[in-house]
Amino acid sequence: MAESSYSARHLTVLEGLEAVRKRPGMYIGSTDSRGLMHCLWEIIDNSVDEALGGYGDRIEVRLHADGSVTVTDEGRGVPVDIEPKSGLSGVELVFTKLHAGGKFGGGGYSSSGGLHGVGASVVNALSARLDVEVDRDGKSWGMSFRHGEPGTFAGDEPTSAFSPFTDASKLTAKGKVKKGVTGTRVRYWADPEIFLPTAQFELDALKERARQTAFLVPGLEIIIADERGEEPVVDSFKFDGGISEFVEYLAVDGPVTDVWRVTGSDTFSEKIPVLNEATGHMDLQEVERECEVDIALRWGTGYETEIRSFVNIIATPKGGTHLAGFEQGLVRFFRKEIEKNARRLKAGSDKPEKDDLLAGLTAVVTVRFPEPQFEGQTKEVLGTAAIRSIVQKQLTNHLSTLFESAKRTDKAQCALLLEKMVSEMKSRISLRAQRDTQRRKSSLESSSLPAKLIDCRSRDVEGTELFIVEGDSALGTARPARDSEFQALLPIRGKILNVQKASLADMLSNAECSAIIKVIGAGSGRDFDLDAARYGRVILMSDADVDGAHIRTLLLTLFFRYMRPMLEAGRVFAAVPPLHRVVVQNSGRKPNDLIYTYSERELEVLLKDLKKRGKKYQEPIQRYKGLGEMDADQLAETTMDRDKRTLRRVGVADAQQASRVFELLMGNEVAPRKEFIIDHADDLDQERIDA
Template structure:
């Protein structure tokens, strides 16, 4: 097939071109595509031809210079462009000030969230260097904020250990900012410089919308004032570029406060203040802690302690081959001896949750790394050895072996290591990759923890014995849960079941529709069986008050008949092995008498669910039935049948009686007061408490797990003194007439 040479003469070397029998000016070639600009559609009968070439050569390659790569691929440097990436930028700036404090310069950092959306970080450290860097001929300030992989943390002696390693943090934030202003106090002067999307220049006014003039011949580090004698520091304020970040990306003051508190724990004596000016009122919070990571571990712990907070410290050396810049400019591989310092604070509590925080040079590593792997390795080695040595006392069988989850149940640990130039996986520094750190941490943990277990001190002996008991109990609970996994499923025609004999199960296999009523006493069970809808309502009676699991150990809880029956009936396991998807019922309804004993039983049951089956509460699947307190029969005049009305509180009863009296009617005396569910007949119980059409249920929710945990520990825990104080101070709130309500 041929084509008009005048049309085809503009054909590019590669890409696509469309050809048609139309005069040459109609053809436009853009970016390797031929576009017919005169005729959007070819007339009927004309031919449009597309030719695709497969050539790929060096002229197709793009080389991104300077900060262009950061703006083109921001996720590589800050993780994402949503709120998480926005917060990462803040901490890239803050961490530079923190590194100064870690090196012993500056004792306060201020973080200001301005109302215009900008963020300002101020410190009183040494200040960014303002003299000229000899290779680039630029001031130190411009080098730090415009050159990738430039800084004082490449082993030059400015920092023994720091969170900054790659020299890209400040320059990345600058590249992703619509405007960035920096002021430095050094040598009795205040220097200033501004940038727009990484380019140095000068703004005509405040804010990023002000006219901007970039420097053309040479950049200028302005002297804008005088600094007091001996005063040094840095102030950085920037406006995030909304061309880069998503519209809903925002700074979270709560996350900033959490990170500031964490950093203050890690550097005793450092004060970090957050000033939030975005609302109607200025909110300022400040954090400073002198207790270090021991105080941090106590702060993080969600449960009552069974051991003191133990401190494990030590160090080790390793050799690492790194390229070292020589005087002539060549990079020569050199063996360098490094020292790794290890400092760990840990304690075990009565619960089963594990709280671990790991840090490298005070930079958080939420995804762990070699240091955390070494910590777990040393921990398992020592505890397994101690259990084997005490197997007879602990009644551990030959086939029973500890797993990591058994040992870390109830553990709260803060792990910190400090070493020069650690290897991280990526700029976000979430995982430590230095291989030698694993063995060093494992050796320190094994040595220090073994000394604790072999200590002759009375407190150490008592605490290590309690710890071993707890670890073995966790192991037995896990093995028991695994053994009974099959029997916890809903029975069917092909499967036998070992569900509790006293369970009156329902017929439906639809979990969402099914309901389990935990009923107080056998007398109430008899009435409830007649009142229930056996298609979807199951009944499990409990005898009296169950075990207070807040005080008891896991093994005591599992050996308690009532607790075991509840866990077995629900069929989802308990504690760490709990599986919400395996639960056999969509609703768990606690149905107890409307008196003090009933309230106590309900509290004991809620303690069991909160400690060992908390996902049920978090999913909103636990309810408390609300049986009525009174039954009032209102006498109607004439042949009109009498009216039965139920009330659920004393106040509601008095209001009803006053209303009936005002209408000129009367009621049958005495008004029936229900002390227990067994006093109702089946029709009354069904109508008021079990029938979906007319019943009232209270859903149990957990909005603040930490606060709820504190309340359970206060009311149900082993420590009597705080509970006694609570009762004494709250006695004036008691309504004696409402005791049975």
């Protein structure tokens, strides 16, 4: 657009939005994929606010192949009539003016996710093109924008010729709709001049947010359609349960308590600036607000803590006053309860810390009230001070009632929970004492390490490797096969404790688990310190059979539950020993060739190839049933020599999904595991079973 085409009207429309384009980070956090997703969530949240108010129960988000996105809802539709003060239609006002919309003054929404009224206008300002269509009053109305300025495009693309409105904006009637049909459709193309070339809509994050919102607004259906691939992918999320169902979805461990629900409301007053029409100045006026509190929480057998907090269904990942009130209420209440029952619980004089009380807790904390005060437009931290005491009061009152209940199930669960908390406290104190003792020992002393550890000479952590080997026979072969400079060996006796089923105290008292934790030397659980680990790599070396695979799974369960940072850092590996040794006979004095294969299929392919080439091989072919059957040279060459071996790195791409899998396959609940095995029996590769 040429400079000469600007008019005074354009300047008033763009004066606020130009600031957004100059400093987008102030409004959306960043200009990478995170900022791009934030823009999309601003538009989605506007639709969710309509559903939250009882208008419409279906939202569709469609990611188009050309990089644009469309959000469609069945709400009331953005107002299309003229707003008297500005002389603009409701559509233009919402999409071009900062701090404008139905979320101010209390007329449009009693509570909403958008507090500043800048969401739609900011997305508009940062878009190469934005088209909005509104179904309302029996008609479908439309308006287009370029960089936040209203006008008309000559074509359907964001690069099409654009003509801005000069005298007055025109809200175009696109057609008629049936009586009573309302809704809004917003399609926009993010501006490539603003966002980084690598920025893209992240489908997994979008689906996770949609699932989360569907939990928070029972009965709302959110459809995510991705048309960017060869085949469109469509996912639908709808849950009739509330946040209780959300907690059950998030929880991955066995239950100690049922899901407890805390609901209530209270009022608070705050001073807000209000425009005095007589003087034209902003005057402070005290208003009374009502805050609704809705909390679902349950404790499980694990030690991980998962707390999600929301304000008017908008996630606050960095917490704020509502989360502070929740945690403060829990800590104060349970400290009093443990102190009251100290003799029965054998708690002694020690005070539980917050981590002891929150261990195994899964909770969703939501509050709803008008015009919450956030720290920044990204709404990651709630700042309204009065909410802290309201949440704390509601939570404490509910827990007091629960712990005074005469019901047998309530009394049993409350007693179990207190015992778990005291157990966590004792384990923490024991672990800390154990670690302090280890630190006091000089590096020359080895008495704190298990006697069966065969350590390496190097003290350069980055280059060292700890092989956890199965049984004494494997150890006998591995000892001469290792490079003693940087490879250490720790033998274990068969199958270790399944820590997914066992308590923390049982794990610590188990000789094999305790030895592994002690040898790695970085603690366990919440106290695990990755920088203190004594080895750069941990390699699980078990037999290539079903028992070996089971042992490897048990070891991985131990690492996942109590030393997860090792997995997340990519420092845990599985050795890949061979299954077969084929001796290929050569003619004359040429020495025979040795070829190792790692599966039945690989052996079959090799033998066919040898036959085709007329090569003979010794029979019977050696089949390794265990590591102990190998010579030291063979084990070194195939499994331990850095230049020739193959290792499988074990990682955690999605910790939450991994937790679900471990609980399903290794946890206490038998029925879901049985169902999983039956459902997936046909998918099993039988060649992976050592028969």
